[in-house]
Amino acid sequence: MVVVGIIAEYNPFHNGHLYQLEETRKLFPRAVFVVVMSGNFLERGEPACVDKWTRANEALHCGVDLVVELPVAFCVQPADRFATGAVLLLKKLGVQKLIFGAEHASYNFKKLAQQVSDVRGDSVKYNESFAAAYQRAVEKKVGHAIDQPNDLLGLAYAKANLQLGDFLELIPIQRKGAFHHDLCLEKDHSLASASAIRARLAKGSIKEIAAYVPQITSVDFATRKLITWADFWPLLRYRLLTAPYEELRNLYDVTEGLEYRMKQQVQKLPLEADFEDWLGAVKSKRYTYTHLSRLAVIVLLQVTEEEVKSVSKNPYLRLLGFTPKGQKFLHKLKKRADIPLITKASQKLRKKFLSVDYRAGLVYELACMRVQDHGKAPLRITAPSLSRKKR
């Protein structure tokens, strides 16, 4: 059985994701499609626009056979660690082929990864970000810039694959229509970036996005609240105002005196300030907005150094949902998996494996008002409907 893997956030699930699935399905018509998906907090340091169950359900109705949650500890991370965590889960799932979107699908990602395998991009200059140092080092090695977000993620997957025994065939798919950073919906066709769709949703324009997402996503947005940082800003602000420095310092990746900077800036803000005002106040040449947004999630969820290490040492596969085809695959997987396959967040599992994920769910619930983990079983989609809206 061919097992095709995808690493995704689906924030939200849109026509570009559907296009990727349809194109790949043509290449591997009998394969099982397995997705490792971020949960309720994402790689760029932001809450998901709708909860993980809603997004998993959309994916399962649009061609995915099995959705596994990427643990928060792997997810709210820079590209290289995000990729390492996700590719590790793909290996444990027995995935053979990794499909990913790229701005330059013509790149030979495996070869590039070999060229930059020793590039770590540790920045010694204090006025330069890790990301900038990394891209500069990569350019020096390969002879040209790699600076588009999906190309960089693809390279990170390829590097993680090399580290984990080169078990994957890498299949880049040319991104069409909308680049990730584009903020405008393109009126001519049916593709728009996730951020363009979210921006339009934030203005309350559900009708306008209908052409760019499958029908199931449209329906979900009509019945669910759009979650943004604004929902969690009062909680983050409260935590920063009241936390002693030593409790902040104990959190993952709070280094170089960031506990002082984060707390002092929040104290200086006017009472009507929002999350973006705080980010702007904390920003420096050393830290990108994304880096600081991730730190904000770490503080919000109180993720410690120790907890991140624990997930890396004891990874697990948390199932969010499957189709009948996915279920058949699962039966086989159960016999050979060498890490836990988790279907329910029982009290025992919450202590050993899911402590951060469970806590993230409890915080996310405060905004989305839907139970995230307690007593939740994986989704079982009996009749997936490829519900793409006609163009």
Add this chain to the structure above:
Amino acid sequence: MVVVGIIAEYNPFHNGHLYQLEETRKLFPRAVFVVVMSGNFLERGEPACVDKWTRANEALHCGVDLVVELPVAFCVQPADRFATGAVLLLKKLGVQKLIFGAEHASYNFKKLAQQVSDVRGDSVKYNESFAAAYQRAVEKKVGHAIDQPNDLLGLAYAKANLQLGDFLELIPIQRKGAFHHDLCLEKDHSLASASAIRARLAKGSIKEIAAYVPQITSVDFATRKLITWADFWPLLRYRLLTAPYEELRNLYDVTEGLEYRMKQQVQKLPLEADFEDWLGAVKSKRYTYTHLSRLAVIVLLQVTEEEVKSVSKNPYLRLLGFTPKGQKFLHKLKKRADIPLITKASQKLRKKFLSVDYRAGLVYELACMRVQDHGKAPLRITAPSLSRKKR
């Protein structure tokens, strides 16, 4: 100069408080009236209905000459410790006479205090509250029950006075019209309890309370948001959901495994639950609602054992405001005071003395949207107006 002291919360300042001031002014027409007032969080474990500056301003316009803030660490405490902190400040202020309302003004509070000076009421039974054990022990000693809230507070003041050298003349004033627990406004006259007034305000009936408060209080409520536990419940809930047990255990008075009870109950609540639902879930025979509400404030503000000890060891007088008469008194006080007289919450003072009070202000601001401490100077009332509304 006669210095008359009052210990108050003024939550809100109403006609009963005005009556107390007017009656006492008749007894001591030339005295300076000094009030030690709770700040933004109160003895019964709740946020003040309007901020401390607003309440101090009302008092200064209605006959008080000087308002000093009772530190949060003394304030969110059972009656005996609340009284000890407040009476200590009265001593440092040079107060000679303490006026207090009592349900039984005929009691000889000094004599009662001598009779019960060794009664501590430590409850050894785990199904009995501290308050119940104390009242039982008092009744045994004095031969009759003392169970009305203001009588009990009066007794606590009298005990603290004995401990601190018996420097006060105790002057109980018979409470008129409305007992503290009465929840109905009494239509026949102009007196109603603070809780009755708050209950009516919570229903949005500003007009209905006009007869029971001075005009200045009416005007304040017309222009300010009424603050209740509902404003802080999302923050408390978030903190309980995310705090590790060891961080909760480090907080003041979190003993006997209460960290488990508080956290586990918050996890079990439905998403739409409110503060009262949580209190009800945590309640047991061992803990009164008031005890648990105070703990909730301790958790909300992250007050540690160490911080409470530090305030007891290094007390201070934080000035909230004064009239010209109060200012004259202050000039003399400055020369003889043996603890700091604080007019501004400077960064240096915030570290040494005001850490908890400043943090309490930062949290309260999130609800009331008015700066509480940063850069604030004491109120200077040049022309106090006894602005009681005509009956």
